Amino acid sequence: MGSTPLQIVILAAGQGKRMRSSLPKVLHPVGGQPLIGHVLALAEQLLADAAKATRPVLVHGHGGDQLQAVLSDADCLWSHQGNPRGTGDALASALPHLTPDGRVLVLCGDVPLLRVETLRALLAAPADAVVILTALLDDPTGYGRILRDAHGDVRAIVEQRDASPEQLAVREINTGTLLIPAEHLAGWLARLDAHNAQGELYLTDIVAMAVADGVPVLGVPAASEAEIMGINDREQLARCEREFQRRQVERLLIEGVTVRDPARLDVRGKLDVGRDVEIDINVILEGAVVLADGVRIGAHCILRNAVIEAGARIEPFSLIDGARVGPGAVVGPYARLRPGTELATDVHVGNFVEVKNSRLAAGAKANHLSYVGDADVGARVNIGAGTITCNYDGASKHRTVIGDDAFIGSNSSLVAPVSIGEGATIGAGSVISREAPAGGLTLTRAPQKSLPGWQRPRKQPPE
Numbered sequence: 139m140g141s142t143p144l145q146i147v148i149l150a151a152g153q154g155k156r157m158r159s160s161l162p163k164v165l166h167p168v169g170g171q172p173l174i175g176h177v178l179a180l181a182e183q184l185l186a187d188a189a190k191a192t193r194p195v196l197v198h199g200h201g202g203d204q205l206q207a208v209l210s211d212a213d214c215l216w217s218h219q220g221n222p223r224g225t226g227d228a229l230a231s232a233l234p235h236l237t238p239d240g241r242v243l244v245l246c247g248d249v250p251l252l253r254v255e256t257l258r259a260l261l262a263a264p265a266d267a268v269v270i271l272t273a274l275l276d277d278p279t280g281y282g283r284i285l286r287d288a289h290g291d292v293r294a295i296v297e298q299r300d301a302s303p304e305q306l307a308v309r310e311i312n313t314g315t316l317l318i319p320a321e322h323l324a325g326w327l328a329r330l331d332a333h334n335a336q337g338e339l340y341l342t343d344i345v346a347m348a349v350a351d352g353v354p355v356l357g358v359p360a361a362s363e364a365e366i367m368g369i370n371d372r373e374q375l376a377r378c379e380r381e382f383q384r385r386q387v388e389r390l391l392i393e394g395v396t397v398r399d400p401a402r403l404d405v406r407g408k409l410d411v412g413r414d415v416e417i418d419i420n421v422i423l424e425g426a427v428v429l430a431d432g433v434r435i436g437a438h439c440i441l442r443n444a445v446i447e448a449g450a451r452i453e454p455f456s457l458i459d460g461a462r463v464g465p466g467a468v469v470g471p472y473a474r475l476r477p478g479t480e481l482a483t484d485v486h487v488g489n490f491v492e493v494k495n496s497r498l499a500a501g502a503k504a505n506h507l508s509y510v511g512d513a514d515v516g517a518r519v520n521i522g523a524g525t526i527t528c529n530y531d532g533a534s535k536h537r538t539v540i541g542d543d544a545f546i547g548s549n550s551s552l553v554a555p556v557s558i559g560e561g562a563t564i565g566a567g568s569v570i571s572r573e574a575p576a577g578g579l580t581l582t583r584a585p586q587k588s589l590p591g592w593q594r595p596r597k598q599p600p601e
């Protein structure tokens with residue numbers, strides 16, 4: 139297959155009316171990535187195998203500007219179909235980008251779950267044939283039907299709305315994925331007409347033309363119904379998301395991850411896992427996430443762009459965003475790590491603790507009810523319950539620096555910029571706004587008074 143040049147066209151100019159959305163259909167996400175992103179990734183994989191490097195052509199129409207903005211990094215050619223007049227018209231709009239060499243693979247921008255193996259099987263067919271990816275469906279309603287003759291040879295595709303009752307009974311359908319010898323393409327497209335129930339230029343009409351011209355036509359059935367699923371409405375989008383997640387979890391299980399309930403893990407990005415990782419129920423992983431050997435993620439956690447190093451534990455209901463958690467660290471339950479947080483080995487961050495843009499060195503602990511923002515926290519520091527780094531003066535952010543082995547008494551406010559020396563102790567309830575010297579005790583606290591003989595007010599009996 140490597141010797142036959144491959145060109146790919148992705149059709150994505152349809153409006154997607156049934157989504158009832160202001161977002162173009164192909165920009166709706168599955169697994170955290172727009173539908174069209176999945177299709178482009180497939181195209182890229184196939185083109186990487188091909189002998190001569192070509193770029194996929196993306197046919198856009200409705201919402202084209204939004205599409206181009208989202209896909210500004212995509213290595214593709216853009217073709218604008220001004221007035222969508224059907225799939226044949228869509229492919230015709232891509233002709234200026236195509237050459238008559240090799241084959242043209244047509245993919246639909248709203249079919250995100252196709253497997254690359256399925257398409258490779260399609261490409262293994264003889265290069266001079268028109269090849270249709272088909273599927274056998276229990277309920278073929280809505281799809282174009284594959285018409286075969288008595289010998290089983292494909293003769294034509296008929297659309298739902300143009301089909302006779304006996305054609306409608308055919309269960310083999312056109313998935314919309316076609317492979318066409320490039321030399322015939324322009325000629326066939328030029329001969330399309332709109333004499334059909336929808337008044338459109340049907341790409342599928344080229345099948346009958348190929349048969350008439352003596353070009354072989356093959357229908358290759360897809361292995362599973364799930365992978366050919368096209369997205370037209372939110373119901374299909376939701377089903378597609380579930381199928382995508384099911385596949386990902388299946389892969390994780392094979393890789394050796396313990397997933398407590400495969401139906402209650404969502405991965406919306408790129409996940410790298412080590413050995414013996416355990417993930418409890420209702421976890422969402424977004425963006426680039428790394429879970430190293432022996433990491434355990436408790437129930438109801440959300441991790442986004444996070445690196446969790448070996449043996450670290452994330453306890454239930456924690457939210458980790460843009461953070462690195464060091465080996466053996468324990469985070470949560472109910473912890474929030476915000477971007478720029480770096481926890482070193484064996485750090486503990488406990489319940490209702492928020493950490494932002496801060497580094498906590500090995501063995502540091504903030505176990506309860508604290509805000510640590512824009513801080514450098516030394517090794518083995520203990521941050522008592524209720525401690526707040528007052529990092530914002532209403533105009534700018536300032537840093538708090540805490541030396542190794544310092545002990546911050548509960549309910550202290552550290553008014554940044556401020557530094558606490560190594561081994562310093564801060565008395566509970568202090569407001570620290572100047573440097574606290576190393577080793578010593580610093581506290582700001584009104585002296586305690588007791589008034590002997592003081593009487594608590596009593597309620598007067600009603601008169």
Ligand code: UD1
Nearest residue numbers: 149150151152222223224225228247281282312313314340
């Ligand atoms: C098409 C096929 C049908 C097949 C089905 C599979 C035709 C005539 N029919 O039907 O045999 O069973 O797909 O899902 O090809 N598009 C454009 N410009 C247009 C029209 C469509 O770019 O003018 C794009 C859409 O964005 C979509 C793809 O082409 O990605 C398919 O269009 P759609 O209208 O969904 O096709 P169907 O009518 O369902």
Ligand code: CA
Nearest residue numbers: 224225336338
């Ligand atoms: Ca249509």
